[in-house]
Amino acid sequence: xxxxxxEDLLKSRRSVRKWRSDEVPDEPLLKAIELATxxxxxxxxxxxxxxxxxxxxxIKGMAGAVQAVADKVASWPEAEQWxxxxxxxxxxxxxFGEAPACIAVFTNSYESVMDQVLSQRLAFDPEAQAIDEFxxxxxxxxxxxxxxxxxxxxxxxxxxxxxxxxxGPLIAKKEIEELVGAAPEQTLICLVAVGNPDDFSRRPRxxxxxxxxxxx
Numbered sequence: 001x002x003x004x005x006x007e008d009l010l011k012s013r014r015s016v017r018k019w020r021s022d023e024v025p026d027e028p029l030l031k032a033i034e035l036a037t038x039x040x041x042x043x044x045x046x047x048x049x050x051x052x053x054x055x056x057x058x059i060k061g062m063a064g065a066v067q068a069v070a071d072k073v074a075s076w077p078e079a080e081q082w083x084x085x086x087x088x089x090x091x092x093x094x095x096f097g098e099a100p101a102c103i104a105v106f107t108n109s110y111e112s113v114m115d116q117v118l119s120q121r122l123a124f125d126p127e128a129q130a131i132d133e134f135x136x137x138x139x140x141x142x143x144x145x146x147x148x149x150x151x152x153x154x155x156x157x158x159x160x161x162x163x164x165x166x167x168g169p170l171i172a173k174k175e176i177e178e179l180v181g182a183a184p185e186q187t188l189i190c191l192v193a194v195g196n197p198d199d200f201s202r203r204p205r206x207x208x209x210x211x212x213x214x215x216x
Contacts, residue, residue: 114135
């Protein structure tokens with residue numbers, strides 16, 4: 001693949017939030033996940049796990065759990081100063097309940113040798129505590145899983161499917177983990193809703209000059 005072809009793939013991908021009602025076959029979903037597992041990951045630990053949910057009742061259950069938590073948060077007096085934004089989130093947070101498929105992405109805990117060394121000194125060494133805090137700001141397991149999701153989204157797009165990466169449903173993390181039957185050592189990172197796209201709108205991106213600082 002030349003760089004122009006890759007550029008076309010990247011530029012044409014969209015976050016799709018509306019789908020046709022027809023079912024998505026297992027094959028492209030499994031192929032996208034297979035390719036996702038080729039993503040870079042810390043220590044080659046490969047701690048990710050993917051629950052492919054096609055059961056309509058489970059998908060609607062996950063969306064309902066998210067809606068219930070969003071409604072609860074919206075009822076809190078602390079939400080009043082952000083009322084417009086909170087209500088907009090309430091109105092849209094459960095949209096993925098209409099998706100033909102939903103991939104729940106999990107990771108197992110990952111502890112590198114560096115983490116283990118630091119853990120031996122956390123009780124008495126402020127410098128080790130600071131270093132540990134730096135590492136926990138962007139955990140290896142989450143970074144690895146994010147790389148896999150990015151790869152998966154591109155693969156789904158190349159096969160003609162529309163998907164959206166969602167962190168918002170984490171407000172109902174416990175409920176979703178129970179609905180998919182996750183193992184105790186697995187923790188939910190995000191959901192990816194998938195289907196045959198019925199909308200391909202895209203918001204503009206900031207110019208690269210606005211997000212790059214060259215350190216020479």
